[in-house]
Amino acid sequence: MSINLVELAKGLFTPDVVSGAGATLGEDEGNIRKAVNAIIPAVLLGLFQKADNPSxxxxxxxVSAATAAAGNTDLPGTLxxxxxxGGASPENPWLQKGRELLGTLFGDKTDAIVSxxxxxxxxxxxxANTLMSATAPAVLGLAGNQAQGSDGIWALLLAQKDHIIRSLPSGLNLAGVPLLGSFAGWFSPSGPPVTPVSPVSPVSETTYPDRKKGGGGWLLWLLLLVLVALAIWYFMGQKGCNNQVTVPEEDTAMMAPMDTNANAGAASNLPARESIKVQLPDGSELDAYRGGIxxxxxxxxxSDYKKLGPDSLKNIWFDFDNLNFETGSAKITPExxxxxxxxxxxxxAFPGARLKIGGYTDKTGNEPGNVKLSGERAKAVQTALSDAGVGKQVDGAEGYGSKFAKFPAEAPEADRVKDRHVSVSVRG
Known part of the structure; x- marks a missing residue:
């Protein structure tokens, strides 16, 4: 069985480590764990780049850092x-080494990844800066402990590609970092200009028996009839449950039925979401969901997001998670x-912030229709914000259709619904 450095590294962050970090940094333990689960594959991706480029x-x-850290047999204790x-002081030698290592891996893009x-x-x-600085040498020390010599380290890191792909959080848009552009196909950002490719294995095309050779043909037709029946049952059930407007037959044939936001549309298949209060700078609070927009x-x-610069900012998008439209239209539902x-x-609350709005569909349907519908929905959100008095902070709205969809048209609805959403990007 191949070594999985992602899981081994996660194991270094025991409950005591996470609890101590939360108390010291003044952070929720769940958020600490979430940050660590993003940092580990990010660091491994940086190491993979070094392994993949001998020059x-x-x-x-x-190699020098790995050799120095490899002798540590109690990495959880060190963390x-x-x-x-007081260990989290910036003067801590371990954190200083970690910051140097991050600079080696990511250069001047380190701050962008931290943000x-x-x-x-x-x-x-x-x-996030402290956690990344602590994690980087721990991950490298783990690799050094598992490998023999520099050649062994590079071979081990190159073998981690599949593990890194599977562990990259979909909400962590590392594709927006120019340094990592050559790995854009590993990521799944929600917006342009990087064309996203799903980090999971694509849905394979089903191969059916050749009916000319006899045998199995009737099974194919039976299967198709069952699938059609299930599809009719599903969509009839959806219309009845969601109380959505009926779409004319020619409308559904023309474009993807982008009926709901990606997260909201798949909510029935997800665990119950945690309701939280999001505090604004003026002290007021918003009812929202943890991890929501x-x-x-x-x-x-x-954060100091403006330091990222316009080229990085335009690649960071935040998906609406409770925004729905009437079927086949750009009419926002009352809820x-x-x-x-x-x-x-x-x-x-942030009068200096400016946004751009983007609309997206899945890959089913007619693409000109998808672009039209996604654009109308993005503009509907822009209009709603303008009517609410903040239109000057919205730089524009654009529909991208299925250009950045991750899943093929033949993918299950539970996957394709993730490609149907409206998102915002902070532009300044």
């Missing part, structure tokens, strides 16, 4: 001492007004 001058520094009490981890997990930027957007706007109101409040 990279930074490889020598990585606990570094992240608890993305902060926005994804909900921890402060300073906390309000939670992540406010955290991002409170979605709460999220529009929340976004309005956020913009008023």
């Amino acid at each position: 990279d001058p930074g490889r020598a520094g990585v 606990q001492s570094v992240l608890s009490g 993305m981890v902060s926005g994804y997990s909900g921890v402060k930027t300073s906390s 309000e939670d992540m957007l406010v955290t991002f706007l409170k 979605s007004q709460m999220q529009i109101n929340n976004l309005t409040a956020i913009l008023k």
Whole structure:
């Protein structure tokens, strides 16, 4: 069985380590765990890049750091001492080595990755910085303990690709970091300009028996009849449960039925979401969900996001998670007004922030129709925000159709619904 450095690294963060880090950094333990689960594959991706490029001058520094850290047989204990009490001081040698290692891996894009981890997990930027600085040498020491010599380290890191792909959180848009552009196909960001590819194995095309050769043909037709019956049952049930407007037959044939936001549309298949209060700078609070657009957007706007620069900012998108439309139209449903109101409040609380709105569909249907519908829905959100008095903070709205969809048209509805959403990008 191949070594999985992702899972081994996660195992270093025992409950005591996470608890100590939460108390020292003043963060929720769940957010600490979420940050760590994003940091580990990010660090491994940086190490993978060094392993995949023999001419990279930074490889020598990585080997040296791995050799120095490999002698540590109690990495959990080290992490606990570094992240608890006074150990988290910036002067801590372990953290200093970690910052040097991050600089070797990511260069001047380190701050961008730290900000993305902060926005994804909900921890402060300073906390994300400390956690990344503590994690990087621990992951490298783990690799050094599992391998023999520099050649063994590179071979081990190159074998981690599948593990890294499976562990990359979908909400962590590392594809927005120019340094990692050559790995864009590993990520699944929600917006342009990077074309996303699903980090999971694509749905394979089903191969059926050749009916000319006899045998199995009747099974195919029976299977198709069953699938048609299930599809009719599903869509009839959806219309009855969601009380949505009936779409003319020619409308459904023309474009993808982008009926709901990705997260909201799949809510019935997900665990119950945690309701939270998101506090704005003026002390007011918004009712929202942990990890929802309000939670992540406010955290991002409170960070030093402007340091990322326009080229990085335009690649970071936040998906609405409670925004629905009537089927086949750009009419926002009444129950979605709460999220529009929340976004309005956020913009008023951050008057210097400007947004762009993007609309997306899955790959089914006619693409010109998909682009048209997704654009109309993005503009509907822009109009709603303008009517609420914050239109000057919205730079524009654009529909991208299925251009950035991750899943093929033949994928299950539970997957394709993730490609149907409206998102916002902070532009300044």
